Amino acid sequence: MMARSKTSNAWLKEHVNDSYVQMAQKDGYRARAAYKLLEINDKDKLIRPGTVLADLGSAPGSWSQVAARIVGDSGKVFALDILPMDPIADVAFIQGDFREQEVLEEFVALLGGRELDLVISDMAPNISGMSSIDQARSFHLTELALEFARDHLKPGGSFLVKVFQGSEFQDYMKAMRELFTEVVTRKPKASRDRSSEIYLLGKGRR
Ligand SMILES: C[S@@+](CC[C@H](N)C(=O)[O-])C[C@H]1O[C@@H](n2cnc3c(N)ncnc32)[C@H](O)[C@@H]1O
Numbered sequence: 334m335m336a337r338s339k340t341s342n343a344w345l346k347e348h349v350n351d352s353y354v355q356m357a358q359k360d361g362y363r364a365r366a367a368y369k370l371l372e373i374n375d376k377d378k379l380i381r382p383g384t385v386l387a388d389l390g391s392a393p394g395s396w397s398q399v400a401a402r403i404v405g406d407s408g409k410v411f412a413l414d415i416l417p418m419d420p421i422a423d424v425a426f427i428q429g430d431f432r433e434q435e436v437l438e439e440f441v442a443l444l445g446g447r448e449l450d451l452v453i454s455d456m457a458p459n460i461s462g463m464s465s466i467d468q469a470r471s472f473h474l475t476e477l478a479l480e481f482a483r484d485h486l487k488p489g490g491s492f493l494v495k496v497f498q499g500s501e502f503q504d505y506m507k508a509m510r511e512l513f514t515e516v517v518t519r520k521p522k523a524s525r526d527r528s529s530e531i532y533l534l535g536k537g538r539r
Contacts, residue, residue: 362398364395366396369521370399370493377491379491382405382407384400384451385408385447386404386411387410387453387481388410389455390431390454390455393418396453411440411443412426413436415429427440432474437481450486450487452490453492454474454478471499482538483538491513492534493535494533496530496532497530499529514536518531519533
């Protein structure tokens, strides 16, 4: 018990002192994760006015907030999470487990036949450590996200996905390179250094 409360105190201290948390409060974003997408977007110009995109694992909603602010009236944001998400203007949201066929079908119906310019996936299972089970669950979500990108991206479209470096990483890179003309890795500053998360960006869906 002692160790656990020490750990959570440390977490709380780091969280409160974290400048990204403070910025998020000031800028009206629901999570510090907003700055990961903003930094990647500054560099790679994925989201522009008119972009039609899907945000997988969207709750609490900071990536959808960032995207909705940029795409404007001519674009569209479709979002999905297993958890509820408070509404965001101009974001169409479905709550459900992305691993379930019915949920996928409901989300695809929401797209109404539109092909996407961009798929962003920040999905990650609820984990405490990085056990092999956690890794397998996480990898399964990234695989499903890639499958979704393959099925719904326009030729030329892009795919940004959070992955945890593990044994399957190289195979995943290979699958990404088969689908996209260019694949790069991104580790934005707002991604805590000790985290093994990294973002892969596929550009130019073949
Ligand atoms: C790091 S958070 C996303 C934060 C989000 N990008 C933001 O900026 O607010 C990861 C999300 O993945 C979601 N998730 C995990 N497993 C999922 C699943 N099977 N289906 C859908 N969403 C899932 C979690 O509920 C969680 O909200």
